[in-house]
Amino acid sequence: MQSVKDRNPNQPEFVQAVQEVAEDIYGWVEDRDDYHEAQILQRITEPDRITSFRVVWEDDDNDIRVQRGWRVQNNNAIGPYKGGLRFSPGVNESVLKFLAFEQTFKNSLTGLPMGGGKGGSDFDPHGKSDAEVMRFCQSFMTELYRHIGPQVDVPAGDIGVGPREIGYLFGQYKRITGRWEGVLTGKELSYGGSQMRPEATGFGAVYFLREMMKAEDEELEGKTAIISGSGNVALYAAQKLLDCDAKVLTLSDSDGTIEIKDGLNRDQLEWIQELKFERRGRISEAADEFDGIEYHDGKTPWSVEADVAMPCATQNEIDKDAAKELCGNDVRFVVEGATMPTTADAMELLRGEGVVLAPAKAANAGGVAVSGLEMSQNAERMSWERERLDSLLTDIMADIHHKCRTAGKGDDGSIDYRRGANIAGFEKVADAMLAYGVL
Numbered sequence: 001m002q003s004v005k006d007r008n009p010n011q012p013e014f015v016q017a018v019q020e021v022a023e024d025i026y027g028w029v030e031d032r033d034d035y036h037e038a039q040i041l042q043r044i045t046e047p048d049r050i051t052s053f054r055v056v057w058e059d060d061d062n063d064i065r066v067q068r069g070w071r072v073q074n075n076n077a078i079g080p081y082k083g084g085l086r087f088s089p090g091v092n093e094s095v096l097k098f099l100a101f102e103q104t105f106k107n108s109l110t111g112l113p114m115g116g117g118k119g120g121s122d123f124d125p126h127g128k129s130d131a132e133v134m135r136f137c138q139s140f141m142t143e144l145y146r147h148i149g150p151q152v153d154v155p156a157g158d159i160g161v162g163p164r165e166i167g168y169l170f171g172q173y174k175r176i177t178g179r180w181e182g183v184l185t186g187k188e189l190s191y192g193g194s195q196m197r198p199e200a201t202g203f204g205a206v207y208f209l210r211e212m213m214k215a216e217d218e219e220l221e222g223k224t225a226i227i228s229g230s231g232n233v234a235l236y237a238a239q240k241l242l243d244c245d246a247k248v249l250t251l252s253d254s255d256g257t258i259e260i261k262d263g264l265n266r267d268q269l270e271w272i273q274e275l276k277f278e279r280r281g282r283i284s285e286a287a288d289e290f291d292g293i294e295y296h297d298g299k300t301p302w303s304v305e306a307d308v309a310m311p312c313a314t315q316n317e318i319d320k321d322a323a324k325e326l327c328g329n330d331v332r333f334v335v336e337g338a339t340m341p342t343t344a345d346a347m348e349l350l351r352g353e354g355v356v357l358a359p360a361k362a363a364n365a366g367g368v369a370v371s372g373l374e375m376s377q378n379a380e381r382m383s384w385e386r387e388r389l390d391s392l393l394t395d396i397m398a399d400i401h402h403k404c405r406t407a408g409k410g411d412d413g414s415i416d417y418r419r420g421a422n423i424a425g426f427e428k429v430a431d432a433m434l435a436y437g438v439l
């Protein structure tokens with residue numbers, strides 16, 4: 001860890017992500033002389049390469065704007081680099097390195113042949129016109145296209161990058177290269193996207209929760225859940241929770257939280273999905289529209305009593321104080337829909353209190369798993385039916401759950417899902433690296 005810290009000064013998110021994996025696998029790798037001799041730990045914590053580039057675009061007032069873009073190609077031992085693009089003002093190299101590192105083990109857990117990568121920009125799509133977003137995406141792809149390809153690196157969406165951005169990015173790739181090929185996932189259905197891809201991360205997280213509950217002899221039906229976020233992960237997790245007859249008590253965005261005391265109903269959810277996906281509005285507008293919804297400005301959901309907490313917004317959103325609130329309210333399950341939403345000290349507290357935690361790299365792997373299936377469909381020039389994809393997603397989440405439980409079983413029979421996810425995700429990548437010799 002000291003050498004990781006020395007090599008990555010001022011990159012706290014990256015160091016945090018590495019520390020979390022290192023803590024969990026350290027005891028397990030101790031006896032693996034083959035890993036030690038091959039310096040696997042040192043190699044796996046160094047990205048294959050990072051490309052950073054200038055993105056210049058013109059806004060609607062004809063002012064020239066300059067942004068920075070990146071692609072972190074972390075590890076391609078088990079397949080082409082794969083992972084989303086994040087457009088948000090908070091994006092920097094540390095954030096993208098931590099996300100690419102996490103992605104590598106998450107993708108490994110899906111069982112599909114995908115390496116790990118991540119990219120993005122400090123561009124903020126909020127408040128920009130469609131034409132501005134298009135010009136930015138075209139400029140971004142004009143540099144990125146030379147670093148990606150269906151057998152090389154296959155980006156997708158993430159925070160700030162949805163179907164609109166993917167459309168502009170894919171169009172520009174096609175225009176520059178003259179090739180229609182499966183170089184991005186998260187595409188719309190009209191041009192090679194996959195059924196179930198929009199829903200996959202949120203649905204997958206709930207499928208994982210359902211498996212965890214089954215293993216504890218519990219049922220999702222009738223349980224209450226607090227969700228943070230109101231993007232694609234949060235809103236499809238909410239939809240699947242309603243399908244399972246659970247109650248959703250909160251949703252949020254970066255301005256505040258809405259609380260729905262009687263539980264969100266289908267009409268409200270559909271209205272909010274339209275608000276967020278089509279109109280790009282703020283979550284507070286839901287409280288103006290519906291009597292049963294209250295808005296708490298500047299608040300997070302973590303003080304509301306519930307059985308399950310699903311952080312589905314962004315990294316480090318549950319800090320120690322939030323974790324104390326969750327424990328004080330006897331929250332039993334925390335399901336990480338976002339990547340690394342729990343700070344290290346919050347995690348320690350939740351673990352100490354015996355809260356069952358579904359770690360991000362397992363719980364939110366459904367999105368990238370269906371992206372992997374989108375790549376397969378593009379490669380065979382076919383599109384599969386929704387039922388088939390939903391059933392594959394259900395099986396993949398059950399398989400990930402099984403891997404985490406098996407690798408995460410302690411000597412006393414207790415289950416640590418985080419440890420299990422880290423060990424199982426790591427092992428496959430490390431074994432592939434060993435097979436290639438010294439490179």
Ligand code: GLU
Nearest residue numbers: 083084156157158368371
């Ligand atoms: N951004 C999503 C993730 O973090 C999806 C990545 C993908 O589909 O490649 O897993």
